[in-house]
Amino acid sequence: MLKTFLLFAILATSASSGITAPGGSSAEDAKLSMQMDKAWDVTWTRFYLPQVHTFADYLSSYEKGKEQAHLPTAEEVRRQYPNPCGYSTGMEDGAILGGAMLSVLCDRFAVTGEDALRGQAAEVFAGLRLCATVHGVRGFVARNVCPEDGKGVYINSSRDQVTHFVHGLWQYYHSPLSDETTRVEARKIIADVAERMIAFVTPENDYDFCRADGARCPLGICRMWNVKPHEAARLPMIYAAAWDVTRDERYHKQWRHYVTEAIEQSANPDPDKPAYALLQMQCSLEVLHDLEPDPTLKATIHARMLHVRSLAAKRFTSILASIGKKTPEEMQMLGPDWRTVPVWKDQKGYPNPQWGPFREIWHISREAGESALVLLMADPSSATESQRTSLSQLLSNFDYQHNSSCGIIYHLAAYWKARRHAVLEVKP
16 A cells, blocks of 8 residues: 555656656546446545535545544634634535535536536535535525534634635536526525625725624634735636626626736736645636636736646646645644644634644645646646546555545545546546
């Protein structure tokens, strides 16, 4: 098994391994399909929270029924413990993961047409709808919802949550997986998010969409304008998506007001940003590129996407090398009960329990899928043979039964995006 992880590093630096992912042997295809079936099963049996139709961030046990024993209780959420973001609790990224999973389902359905995916997509949509409505604050996107009472939320969201939330809903809206009822609901939800942005993202609020209680976010993670290059396209993307599904001129005006400057600001993202930042930038650019009517600006957006793609390619290589240095035992590490960790960090008044060594395992598992996915969101056919082979080997040899990171969802996302664009061809 150790050789498997070392192989990732070798593949990442080898231009010609002699293996061609498209059209591999029947044995290789069978192994890859079996692996992706395992990843799918693990995602739905260990990370999915059926009480609220959302996904959790990590596992603290591989024992059936105890995988999510660390999740906050309803009482802890009511008092916003340990912090108003739910950082490190397992309830931090539900809106992100739900949006990402809707994208996975859209891609898988485009490849297979499996009717059962309609029900699963409806469940994921129900979770995102709950994140947007259970608290009664119009347009606020909660990170997740407490499974114990089905209604508790942490009051501090982020632009990252909203980015994947809107991107996933927009894809679902345009997918044959949705029906007229869910499209009507998705239309209202996206419009509500846009309305919150219009109301709150103003110079007076320093362009912050604020917490659910109306207070400013002290961390800067809810600011939507005058932000970094990888964040600049988020606000016009939301308005563009809202206009696309409603045809309301109110949102069209906001989209056109911000989009040109946003694309200018997106020119030089920090190359050292983590893969999740590159992915969220690419998601925003994808919507804007799809909807942009001006040929010149559309070409510029495409150029930005290709640049982000090039950054992700480097990140994919480096992350595979990092995984290659880990032992199987390290990659199988479970997350902690956050209540008992020895180190807590103060983030501008928000106490954040620190995961210790598990943070890196959680992070590199996730980054492998995220960086591969970014590669496939712009000109996927230009993926090199080495990149295709590296992706195939990563997915074929990863131990999904013994990995506790929600990064599994991004492995599925990369796989089905690759299948959709024939970057990986798996014979039945």
